Amino acid sequence: MLGFIRFLIRRIIGGIVVLWIVDSLTFFLFFSRPVILVARELAGRTATPQVLQEVVRNLGLNQPIMVQYWRFFDRLIHFWRSDALGESFFSQESVKTLLAQDLPITASVVVGGVVLWLIVGLGVGIISATRPRSLFDRLSTVGVLAGLSMPVFVLGELLILLVFLPLNENGVTWIATGYVGLSQGIVPWLGHMILPWITLATVQAAIYTRLSRGSLLDTLGEDYIRTARAKGLSERRVIYRHGVRAALTPVVSQLGVDIGALLGGVIVVEEVFSLPGLGAQSVTAIDNGDLPVIIGFVLVAAAFVVIANIIVDAAYALLDPRVRIS
């Protein structure tokens, strides 16, 4: 256990370093430009020269870049304050408040989508691997290829066209687009989330079906599986206790790689299903040229990726003891 805690601490420190690098890159990407350009973007397209002057003065854009960098970081370090991410020029609200409002929506999409994605991906993969070349296996391999070729937004649009609209026209209004909070009851919430979840999960599940199928097929060919069978263990126990556990390690390590892709998928899903979450807001922010919101979103997304990676690594270390030592 001590080894695991030490591993965890090392990963957290690594994560903080990565976040620092990403945040610095973001800062220099946006602020190491002529002052007036930055001011115009921060103030919006419609700003008058007076407003621009004010923005330059208020944000200290005339100061040396390292001073600005220091102040940017000073605000970030005090992330619990409401002005940690600055203000949206568009609505004059604190970016942190704006993002915090949208977070539950994005979290709903991510959590449900990931759960569905892992259940379907691993489930189908395991069933296919235990019954190679059955009808189920063949259908699933075809499905995987279709899923791999399917962009998230195309699947979303097709689901709206082929599922949501026909159902709605025939009086089934439970499945809907847009967002209804959990406070309105769990059933309406589910109705609004089900299509986004299916969309997000299908595309990702394809990769995991293929991966878990291949990995389990390899594992089931190992000598120790034959030994387990020879011991007289039930087939169920052989597959789930001996096979699946070992086959899961490559799947978990792939999970760490896919978190970034997941975030991209979430942005697209929110856009397709008119969910006012973090991703859709950041796309709107780009249309409005609302730079503080975009920067805020990039920083929050980076933090999410780093934290999720630490969780995945921890799960990996728990599954495979060899990782902890190295």
Next chain:
Amino acid sequence: MSVSELQFQAGSVEAAPEQAIEGRSQWQLTWRRLRHDKMAVASVIVILLMTVLALIAPLIASLLHHPVDVAYPNTGLSAAGLPLSPGTHGFPLGTDYVGRDLLVRILYGARISLFVGLVTTAIATVAGVTIGMVAGYFGGWIDTVLARFIDAVLAFPVVVIALALAARFSPSLTIIIGVISFFSWAAISRIVRGQTLSLKEKEYIEAARSLGAGPWRIMFLDIMPNLMGPVIVLATLSIPQAIVFEATLSFLGIGIQAPTASWGNILAEAQNFYQEAWWYVVFPAAALLITTLAFNLLGDGIRDAMDPRTERIFNARTDRKNRKNSRSRAGLADPGSPLAATTDGS
């Protein structure tokens, strides 16, 4: 190794070759297997067809008298100002929301998609192979730094970075190609690095080194030819990913900008017309799906053809073929595979 492969091997042992087999190179073998793979051949035909259609898009536009960016508010929209359904007023696939010819726009979209797919894959492959070989061959701190960098790029939230870049620079074809290439080389690099690590320990590299060959000569003349197999597969599979990536960026409004047609931005426009115009969603979506599916099938086909031992996507198909052609197949076995060893020994 799966049960199926064991069966396959057992089958080949029984059907040991009776006559002497003439030597064939790895590429000849691959080509032979690929030619017999119906799915792969069909994919090649689809890809060629799509390419030809993309190339002659201006010709088709002029035949239909519907230039890509010209809207026909009178003949191209219904009385209610909605898109026309397929086949009306000489618009084969109907029109879009301002009355432009949907077929012509989809064909022009194919030009963008295929161009982005091929160019980014070319850049990503050259960069990926070079970086992967350098990391794998030199080892030490160079490898540590490059391997970390590869892992970091693979874990980047791609769309988020693209959003940031779109906010910083105005979106253009160059930026899109740059972003997609930057996120595509790492997957290739990782595989190439792994292969290089094992290849550099082989005797023939030792021989080349003792003859006085420098590291770059060894990398590009001795190691690279042996990497071409996996690299070709990865490159083929990276084309559809790049196409999907471009379409996604354009869909989000941070890729190809209107009025230039791209499958992604056509589908973004179509979002407001689900109820009125199904064709507006279905046709561009179909073009995108058919293209990416064809590239994915071709990539899988090439992978299967390179290595008869790999787990096959279409087990049913190959299994039937294995049984039917088990005799000729046994003779076709990859000389490096255990399969070849079994057949030789029998």
